[in-house]
Amino acid sequence: MQTVLVTAAAGNVGRHLVPVLRDRGAIVRVHDRSRSIDRQLAGVDAVFLACPNVPEQVSYECSLIDATVRAGVPRLVKLSARGAQPGSPVAFWDWHARIEEHLADSGSAAVVLRPGFSMANLLAQLGVVRTAGVLPAPAGDARVAMIDPHDVAVAAAVALLADPPLGSHELTGATAIGFEEVAAALSRATGRQVRYLDVPSDQAVAGLVAAGMPEFAAEQIGNVFAALRNGAQAETTPDLERLIGRPGGGLGRYLRQSLAEQAA
Numbered sequence: 166m167q168t169v170l171v172t173a174a175a176g177n178v179g180r181h182l183v184p185v186l187r188d189r190g191a192i193v194r195v196h197d198r199s200r201s202i203d204r205q206l207a208g209v210d211a212v213f214l215a216c217p218n219v220p221e222q223v224s225y226e227c228s229l230i231d232a233t234v235r236a237g238v239p240r241l242v243k244l245s246a247r248g249a250q251p252g253s254p255v256a257f258w259d260w261h262a263r264i265e266e267h268l269a270d271s272g273s274a275a276v277v278l279r280p281g282f283s284m285a286n287l288l289a290q291l292g293v294v295r296t297a298g299v300l301p302a303p304a305g306d307a308r309v310a311m312i313d314p315h316d317v318a319v320a321a322a323v324a325l326l327a328d329p330p331l332g333s334h335e336l337t338g339a340t341a342i343g344f345e346e347v348a349a350a351l352s353r354a355t356g357r358q359v360r361y362l363d364v365p366s367d368q369a370v371a372g373l374v375a376a377g378m379p380e381f382a383a384e385q386i387g388n389v390f391a392a393l394r395n396g397a398q399a400e401t402t403p404d405l406e407r408l409i410g411r412p413g414g415g416l417g418r419y420l421r422q423s424l425a426e427q428a429a
Contacts, residue, residue, distance in 0.1 A: 169325050170205055170238075172196040172229065173215035177285040178244055181318035182213060189326055202229065206236035211325040215244035218257045218382070227267045234271050241273050242324040244317075247281040247335055248397055255388045256381075265333075276324040280317045280336040281398045282309045282389075284419045287347065294351055294359050301362045303369040304344045307393040310337035310401045313419045320408045334404040339412035341399050347416065354420035366390060 169186055173179045174195040186193050194205060206212070212233050216222045226243070233241050249261035261279075268275050290300055317336055323329055348361040364372070366387045373383035392398075405413050 166190055166192055167210040167326055168192040168194065168208055169211045169213060170194045170196055170209045171213045173217065173244075176215055176217065177283055177314045178280075178317045178321065179213070179215060181315045182321050185318050185322045186325065189322060191322075191326060202232045203236065206232060206238060209236065209238050211240040211242065212238055213242050213244070213321055213325060218260070218385070223260050223263050226264045230264075230268050230271050230273065234273050239274060240325065241268070241275045242321055243268055243275060243277045244321070245277050245279045245333070247279045247337070248392060249279055255392060256385050257389075274331060276329060276331055277333040278317065278320055278324065278336055279333055280312050280314075281338070282311050282393065283314050283317075284311050284338075284416055285314050285423075287311075287351075287416075287420075288423060291355075295355060295357065298357055298359050299362045300344065300348045300351060300359055301364045301369070301372075302344055303364050303366040303387065303390045303394075304361075305363055305394040306343060307390075307396070308341040308343050308399045309393055310339075310341040310398055311416060312336055312338045312405070313414045313416075315419075315422075316405060316409065316413045320405055323408050329408055334408060335402045336405045336408075337398070337401045337413065338405075339401065339415070341401060342416065350416045350420055353417060354424055 169191050171179055171183055171193055174183050183193050196205060214226055214229055216226050245261040245265060246258055248258040249265060250258055251262045253259040265277055294300055320336060344361045348359045351359040370383045370387040373386060374380050
């Protein structure tokens with residue numbers, strides 16, 4: 166029986182990963198930042214490394230990588246992002262790239278998962294979808310191979326408990342869809358007619374700031390959508406199916422499951 170330390174266990178992926186690991190017979194330790202990391206790593210067979218996009222992300226993840234190496238943990242799985250590249254105009258993607266470089270230099274036996282645009286991002290719009298019947302986004306006619314975070318969690322469980330190839334895996338949904346199709350899926354899931362409203366990027370960023378989001382974070386979301394409009398995540402990859410043995414689930418299924426969970 167393997168023991169896995171899971172960081173960001175309440176995150177979009179972590180919340181799915183913990184039950185998946187337990188269903189597969191693993192002992193799960195949920196990382197507690199208030200406790201000594203060295204003690205938490207004692208006797209651990211694998212670590213799932215994830216962190217919200219916050220200014221201390223690079224230092225936090227790099228320190229955990231160092232602690233994992235000190236403890237001699239045999240396997241580390243890092244949750245990164247599709248588009249991770251040093252100097253990316255999306256700061257979050259630049260941060261992931263810097264962490265990946267540190268991980269590579271550490272000599273740890275590691276698997277890096279780079280999921281694309283998460284379907285979970287769409288849930289932030291449910292309020293306006295329900296009240297106004299509108300899906301606002303600065304997406305233009307971008308097509309995006311969105312991925313269900315539960316599928317990412319299943320891939321992470323395979324990487325933690327099995328023996329997949331080390332290195333990076335680009336995870337996408339089975340098909341790329343446009344935001345008109347997203348609006349149609351929301352219409353079916355909510356029972357309310359929803360239309361897609363293509364919002365200028367500066368207007369979208371200003372709206373996020375007005376709603377209370379820090380200006381830096383809002384600007385980075387604007388940069389993400391600029392990349393999507395330029396086709397950054399329009400292509401699908403076979404990596405998810407290679408890891409979990411099936412294609413990724415569709416948006417309709419994800420929305421139905423998420424709305425059912427919210428209603429429960």
